[in-house]
Structures are given as structure tokens and as C-alpha cells.
Amino acid sequence: MKMLRIPLLMIGLLLCSQGFAATAQQNKMTTCNADATAKALKGDERKTFMSTCLKAAPAADAAKTMTPQQEKMKTCNATATTQALKGDARKTFMSDCLKKK
Missing domain, CATH: 1.10.287 (Helix Hairpins)
Structure with missing residues (x-):
């Protein structure tokens, strides 16, 4: 039983670490949500705003220059x-x- 502790602990740590890393989409969702809350949007207006905000290209990608x-x-x-x-x-x-x- 003691031999299983370390491998199980390592697997658990690996799975937990992946859950804590925020993806670009999650960061975008957080930003859009904060903007919608700041504008006090509700209902359909909020849905429309969130949809548009999440579809918008990030500023870093828009400023990319071509090789x-x-x-x-x-x-x-x-x-x-x-x-x-x-x-x-x-x-x-x-x-x-x-x-x-």
C-alpha cells in the first residue's frame, strides 16, 4: 500500500496543476464578463455583448505583422x-x- 502512495500523489499533482493554468479563452471570458458587469448589462443585451466580445480577435493577434x-x-x-x-x-x-x- 505504501508503494502506491507516491505514484498516486504524482498523478494527483499532475491533474491539479492542469486545472490551475488559465487558458487564453478563460482569460478572455473573465475580461468580457467583467466588462459586461461594469456596463450593468442583463438578459439578451448581456448575451449579445458576451458573444461579440468572445468572438473578437485579441489585440495582440490584431497587431501581428506578416513575415x-x-x-x-x-x-x-x-x-x-x-x-x-x-x-x-x-x-x-x-x-x-x-x-x-
Whole structure:
């Protein structure tokens, strides 16, 4: 029986530690809930506000800048769309465009 104490204790600690870590979604929920309470929203107004708030992109993600490769991909994709390229012609164009410096 004494041999089971340590493994059970370790499993218990592992499970508890995961419960204490707040995820980004939980932090967002807390913030939105506090905002709704501060605005004294009730009923359907609160539901609508919470829904909108939780769907909104976080400020950190909205301010992300694209990498040079992402910018090149966006530019090449826009050009291919403007030229109405499809299928193999588009693949060839995108390949050549992305290889250019």
C-alpha cells in the first residue's frame, strides 16, 4: 500500500496543476464578463455583448505583422487572382513568383 502512495500523489499533482493554468479563452471570458458587469448589462443585451466580445480577435493577434514570406505570398496570390490564373498555370506562376527575390 505504501508503494502506491507516491505514484498516486504524482498523478494527483499532475491533474491539479492542469486545472490551475488559465487558458487564453478563460482569460478572455473573465475580461468580457467583467466588462459586461461594469456596463450593468442583463438578459439578451448581456448575451449579445458576451458573444461579440468572445468572438473578437485579441489585440495582440490584431497587431501581428506578416513575415516577409507571408507578404510575398499575399502579393503573388493577389497578382495571380488579378490575372485570373487557374490550375497548373497558377501553380507555375506562384512557384516562379515566390522564388523571385
